[in-house]
Amino acid sequence: MSDPAPTPANPVPGADGSRPRRTRLSREARAAQLLDVAETLFAERGFEGTSMEDIARAAGVTRPAVYAHHATKDEIFLACVRRARAELEDAVREPEILVAAGAGARAVITRAGEIFFSMLERDPRRWMVLFNPSVALSGTLAAELAQVRSRTIGRIAEMTARLTGFDEQRNLAFAHAVSGVGEQLGRWWLQNPEVPRATVVGYYCDFITAGLALPGPGDAARPGRS
Template identity: 70%
Template sequence: MTERPPRRRLSREARQAQLVAVAERLFADRGFEGTSIEDIAREAGVSRTIVYAHYATKDDIFVACVRQARAELEDRVREPEILIEAGADARTVITRAGEVFFGILERDPRRWMVLFNPSTALSPELNAQLTELREQTITRIAGMVRHLGTFDDERSLAFAYAISGVGEQLGRWWLTRPDIPRSTVVAYYRDFITPGLDLR
């Protein structure tokens, strides 16, 4: 009888990456309330004990998913910031920002859904954590707005919230119309936002 080879033990970092990848897919497919720790363990091929060794609650692993997805977004936000530093105009910067944002949606709709399709089942504590993460991105957008126009801090922040909201809603609409090219969606985004940033 052939002996089964011993299962290779993953490092802590590798195991967490595996669990987050599985959880992200389940949260996107089933929603937060439709996903349990047991589901994540089963899909990952591990026991619930292993999951709990890394994430004490389902909230914790959901936050880990959001942090990972938002880290990619934060990293890509650097691209329009570089354009601003080079003296690009608002139209060019917003076009690039749209390409980054909707490019993430096109490449990985599940990850985008985890980021921008929150559930009403989330606890107040979890919502507070997610709001804090979202506001970190909005603060960076406000910084870009401030450099694109002669806006004070209050107006820059207000515009940043509006820009974020436009992107999220346009993204949800695009998910229902996947036949529309990304370039068209980016153009809609740019043409809606740029006039406000051109005001002096």
Template identity: 50%
Template sequence: MAEGEPPRRRRMTRTAREQQLLDVAEELFLGAGYERTSIEDIARAAGITRPVVYEHYGSKEGIYLACVRRARVPLNEALHAAFESSDDPVEQFTRGLDAYYALLERDANRWRLLFSPNGVLTGPLADDLLRERFRTANLIADLVETHLPHVDPQRIDAFAHAISGGVEQLGRWWLAHPEVERAQVVEYQVAFFIPAFEAMRSARP
């Protein structure tokens, strides 16, 4: 570089750019909502042009889905860790719930990105978001099934979806009652679902 020449700005790696775009898009989606956020808004906030956003994520739907998938990774990892930390199903369930509600407590905005109702969304994006929710429910089903080898898989699948939906709804209740301690919320959820689990486990094949 010649003397007196201003330093050249280093170009971001593709991975760094993708993470920057997700950070920017997530903030905009949470602040303004999906419908009121445009690709132009994301590009402007990131200091780039629209074609760069399209190059990385293809569309607004694509970057929104990528935000949701990224936010879901620590949740699924926490569920795996909770189930691997013990062989006792009550302990597994309790630790998994605590990890889930810790995510909400630590970052309520990111939790809203994952679990806020998105009925206003239609078409392929809504289908993709539903599949992401089902993926977590399927993970729960796989983990529960290890303790219930004699139970009809369809029943286990329905139970896992009931857990997933109930946990989401209790999370919304907790956001409206922040004075309640996390441990109490976990205790409530355990009391709601463990009896159903024990009933299935004790049922004869």
């Protein structure tokens, strides 16, 4: 069964405390709309400053309608994070293809940076939520959030293993470092949006290749090998 939805006139309808006019949405469309609304509120007000009632009001539905999709605020936050991470993991496919084709490390990292920071530029609120360091989730959901991040790092590790020649432990540590550079640089850019994207991509590539001395797969000398 579907439940009612707001008119699209306001990006966050109901922010003034009133409930907007309602239409009908399918369950799938409602689920996506609730994530959009929650994502916007989390980005604007923070996790602690957003309640399930806020989400319901902004979506133009009752709290039970929100609870029908997500039992707690932790869960809807985690759903927002999962959606952003899924988008990020989909974007990793192109760099993976470059690695499989034998592209050099700098070319792969540059393309990965272009894709990643284009995503941030297109939808900054989504990534403000993903990069939020102050959210205190309950134990089980905190563990799930860590698993979501770990899967992304695992994808990075699969690529870097083919680029670096590092042993397994060193490569996994390197994949965490690459992920950290992207997240921290992304957080910095969200706070400094006047910096051109091309400049940020250049920083990203330089920090990883020069800062970590990563060669391309065709180079004669490779870290971790004699």
